[in-house]
Amino acid sequence: MAPTLQQIREQFPILGTTVHGKPLVYLDSAATAQKPQSVIDAESQFYATINAGVHRGAHELAARSTMAFEDARAKVARLVGANAQEGEEELVVTSGATAGLNLLATAFGNASLGRGGQAAQRFALQPGDEIVVSKAEHHSVLLPFQELAARTGATLLWFDLDEDGRIRSDMADEVISERTKIVAVTHVANVTGAITDLAPIVRRAHEVGAIMVLDACQSVPHLAVDFHALDVDFAAFSAHKMYGPTGVGFLYGKRELLEALPPANFGGSMVELAWMDQPAQYMMPPARFEAGTQPVAQVVAAGVAAEWMQGIGMDRFEQHERAIAKELLKIGDIDGVRILGPANDRDRIGTVAFEIEGVHPHDVGQFIDAQGIAIRVGHHCAQPVHRHFGVYASNRASSGIYNTVDEARAFVQAVAQVRPFFHA
Ligand code: PMP
Numbered sequence: 001m002a003p004t005l006q007q008i009r010e011q012f013p014i015l016g017t018t019v020h021g022k023p024l025v026y027l028d029s030a031a032t033a034q035k036p037q038s039v040i041d042a043e044s045q046f047y048a049t050i051n052a053g054v055h056r057g058a059h060e061l062a063a064r065s066t067m068a069f070e071d072a073r074a075k076v077a078r079l080v081g082a083n084a085q086e087g088e089e090e091l092v093v094t095s096g097a098t099a100g101l102n103l104l105a106t107a108f109g110n111a112s113l114g115r116g117g118q119a120a121q122r123f124a125l126q127p128g129d130e131i132v133v134s135k136a137e138h139h140s141v142l143l144p145f146q147e148l149a150a151r152t153g154a155t156l157l158w159f160d161l162d163e164d165g166r167i168r169s170d171m172a173d174e175v176i177s178e179r180t181k182i183v184a185v186t187h188v189a190n191v192t193g194a195i196t197d198l199a200p201i202v203r204r205a206h207e208v209g210a211i212m213v214l215d216a217c218q219s220v221p222h223l224a225v226d227f228h229a230l231d232v233d234f235a236a237f238s239a240h241k242m243y244g245p246t247g248v249g250f251l252y253g254k255r256e257l258l259e260a261l262p263p264a265n266f267g268g269s270m271v272e273l274a275w276m277d278q279p280a281q282y283m284m285p286p287a288r289f290e291a292g293t294q295p296v297a298q299v300v301a302a303g304v305a306a307e308w309m310q311g312i313g314m315d316r317f318e319q320h321e322r323a324i325a326k327e328l329l330k331i332g333d334i335d336g337v338r339i340l341g342p343a344n345d346r347d348r349i350g351t352v353a354f355e356i357e358g359v360h361p362h363d364v365g366q367f368i369d370a371q372g373i374a375i376r377v378g379h380h381c382a383q384p385v386h387r388h389f390g391v392y393a394s395n396r397a398s399s400g401i402y403n404t405v406d407e408a409r410a411f412v413q414a415v416a417q418v419r420p421f422f423h424a
Contacts, residue, residue: 003312005320009402011036022372025407027328030190030351030398031376032240033221038308039244042301054296055269055287069296072303073250073286079306079314080216080237081226082252090227090258092251092289093299097217098140100236100251101184103289104213105144106264108182112152116262123181123211123261127153130179132210134159134167135388136189136196139381141215145184159185159201161388164342165192172204180210187219187235191385191396192341193325193351195223202231211257217241221400222321222349224314227252239298243401244305248298251289258285267291317401324399325350327408331415336424340389350399353380356415358424361393367421368395371414373407 009015014034017024026034046068052061054069070086077084077091084091094100110116111123125131131145131154149156159167159175167185176183183205188195198214205212214235219225221242227235234257238249253261263270263282270291272281282288309317325345329352332343336357342348356364365377376396379386386392397411418424 002316005402005404008312009404011038012402013037013040015402019372019374020370025371025373025403025410027397027399027403027407027411028374028376029221029400029403030218030241030380030396032246033243033400034402035243035245035305036308039301039305042304043245043297046297046300051297054294065296068300069294072300072306075303076239076250076306079225079310080220080235080250080252081228083255087284088255089286090252090255092253092258092286093294094236094249094251095247095295096240096249097215097236097238098249100249101140101213101215102144103251103264104234104236105148107261108211109148109151110262110264116260119260120262125149125152125154125181128179129154129181130157130177131155132157132159132176132180132183132185134185135161135384136165136167136192136194137184137186137382137384138190138215138217139383141184141186141213142384145182148182154181161385164194165189165340165385165388166194166342167196167201169197169200172200176201176204176208176210178208180205180208182211182213184213184215186215186217187225188222188349188351189341189382189385190218190351191353191380191382191394193218193348193353193398194342195219195347195349197347198230198232206231216252218349218351221309221317223318233257239302239305242302242305242309244302245298248295248302250302253285255285258289261285261289263288263291265289265291268293312401320401321350321399321403323405324403324408325352327405328352328397328399328411330412334412334416336419337415340386340391340394350403351396352398353394353396354415355389355391355394356418356424359418359422361395363422364395364415364418367418368411368414371410373411373414375411
């Protein structure tokens with residue numbers, strides 16, 4: 001039987017915490033989600049029972065830990081519509097989305113230097129080529145690709161945003177051209193909560209032969225995501241935002257592209273043959289991209305998180321969080337409050353950024369925190385989108401599967417008290 005919301009909440013020990021003498025209302029899941037007990041236990045169980053390095057030792061424990069590691073990869077793959085059969089794996093273990101996006105940009109840079117042979121030339125950039133991002137990007141998309149452009153002489157272009165902060169995907173035919181080699185955009189924006197209308201962007205990117213990269217950090221935790229159905233070439237996401245542990249993430253790549261991509265990080269466990277006087281022969285993906293000792297316990301726990309999410313059902317995540325979003329968005333009716341993003345609940349998740357006229361975002365954050373409500377303050381690692389709205393910083397409330405309508409209402413009430421309190 002499907003668990004009730006109360007039963008879901010009971011799985012999160014942290015939700016019993018009090019803050020400033022008040023029960024914690026956690027509305028900062030876009031920064032990092034809280035963890036159910038099963039995920040917390042999975043890490044310590046791994047250390048207590050099968051801890052060993054993967055893919056090497058000939059001993060039984062190493063075999064068990066390798067199995068647990070690969071099983072976790074398969075569980076995460078099932079959640080996001082990726083292949084995980086041996087020899088067909090499409091998920092690379094990383095230390096997070098930022099690491100996955102940097103891995104990609106570095107690998108494309110290496111291809112641009114001629115590394116990876118003929119097969120890798122499809123990723124190579126040179127002056128005159130273009131990389132397309134959007135103004136809504138988190139810095140972990142913007143900066144690696146901006147650097148890649150600087151290193152290769154390629155030009156960085158971007159999608160503009162509409163007044164709600166949505167990516168202008170209607171401009172795909174103008175922004176993406178025959179010169180475009182890479183398109184990298186977010187699936188769901190971490191400031192506005194807007195879901196990108198991806199289809200026109202993916203279609204146009206592929207029409208011109210560009211590589212389509214997706215930042216799926218804020219979609220995988222909230223929506224039913226299927227990378228095959230979306231037809232993106234690469235996608236990065238982090239386990240800690242999907243109820244899993246910190247320090248681990250995944251880079252999805254279509255198998256034939258991963259096989260053609262040169263490595264970005266070098267070291268142990270990614271090489272077939274290494275010599276002093278000849279180039280090394282690298283392993284097939286995903287090992288080629290997983291140099292060094294892996295965060296095995298965290299990957300195993302990420303697998304538990306993915307399975308837990310599937311058990312609840314992503315449709316339920318979507319439905320529940322839409323109901324929470326509806327409540328959170330009621331702050332838009334309060335005098336002096338401006339939502340930075342779509343003000344209605346269509347094509348968005350329950351991540352709601354806002355500013356309050358006459359009150360500094362840090363004061364807003366502190367006032368709300370004093371009520372036991374955790375929201376985020378700052379530019380949320382996305383300065384260009386704040387500039388788009390004409391502000392430097394904002395506050396952001398963001399939902400998870402464990403939030404209640406009552407919590408969302410408490411937040412709205414707290415926001416309503418801000419201006420009177422500060423006499424703004
Ligand atoms: N992209 C988006 C949209 C994000 O929200 C975040 C996390 N704030 C990232 C990328 C980077 O993820 P991480 O810090 O886990 O690497």
